[in-house]
Amino acid sequence: xxxxxQDPRHKITKRGQNVTFRCDPxxxxxxxxxxxxxxxxxxxxxxxxxxxxxxxxxxxxxxRFSAERPKGSFSTLExxxxxxxxxxxxxxxxxxxxxxxxxxxxxFFGSGTQLSVL
Amino acid sequence: QKEVEQNSGPLSVPEGAxxxxxxxxxxxxxxxxxxxxxxxxxxPELIMFIYSNGDKEDGRFTAQLNKASQxxxxxxxxxxxxxxxxxxxxxxxxxxxxxxxxxxxTLLAVQP
Numbered sequence: 001x002x003x004x005x006q007d008p009r010h011k012i013t014k015r016g017q018n019v020t021f022r023c024d025p026x027x028x029x030x031x032x033x034x035x036x037x038x039x040x041x042x043x044x045x046x047x048x049x050x051x052x053x054x055x056x057x058x059x060x061x062x063x064r065f066s067a068e069r070p071k072g073s074f075s076t077l078e079x080x081x082x083x084x085x086x087x088x089x090x091x092x093x094x095x096x097x098x099x100x101x102x103x104x105x106x107x108f109f110g111s112g113t114q115l116s117v118l
Numbered sequence: 119q120k121e122v123e124q125n126s127g128p129l130s131v132p133e134g135a136x137x138x139x140x141x142x143x144x145x146x147x148x149x150x151x152x153x154x155x156x157x158x159x160x161x162p163e164l165i166m167f168i169y170s171n172g173d174k175e176d177g178r179f180t181a182q183l184n185k186a187s188q189x190x191x192x193x194x195x196x197x198x199x200x201x202x203x204x205x206x207x208x209x210x211x212x213x214x215x216x217x218x219x220x221x222x223x224t225l226l227a228v229q230p
Binding site for chain 1: 221
């Protein structure tokens with residue numbers, strides 16, 4: 001299966017600890033997104049990469065959050081000094097836009113990493 | 119006002135009926151609209167997208183867009199218990215990022 005892969009599936013941590021999540025997009029996809037979803041809410045956009053370049057960050061992404069996508073392949077999302085409010089599902093999605101394609105593109109979501117901060 | 123508004127539900131319909139899910143949006147600059155299905159504990163899955171006024175049909179699903187009234191809807195014909203899920207409406211402004219803005223979702227329960 002060559003879908004979007006996220007690791008770990010679940011992470012329990014104590015407040016103040018640092019955590020890092022990994023996302024492996026579909027191999028030919030050059031666009032990668034991170035979203036965060038809390039219970040009863042829709043996914044909220046966090047940040048976006050085209051290849052290795054981080055082109056947009058949401059205001060939701062405080063200084064404690066950092067994302068990277070070295071070499072334009074897998075991506076990592078790190079949260080430093082975690083807070084209880086960081087508890088959420090962190091979703092990664094990838095997509096590709098072909099030359100001449102319309103503005104629409106299909107996002108393929110990974111299964112997410114469920115973070116619980118105690 | 120939220121960019122994308124949905125009734126959280128639950129919307130309960132009997133098996134075989136038509137389920138009608140609605141979504142309104144606030145920014146007329148929105149270009150494309152998407153419906154995602156999300157089963158409990160799973161990731162969102164794209165069902166339909168639409169960017170022109172009118173109807174777009176795909177199997178049992180029909181997406182409807184009315185830009186003048188700023189609403190988009192999803193009709194599910196012959197509803198099945200397996201359609202029970204949260205349906206997320208999302209929009210995109212296009213541009214370089216083409217990020218999606220999601221609503222809170224409507225929980226659909228199809229009763230056998």
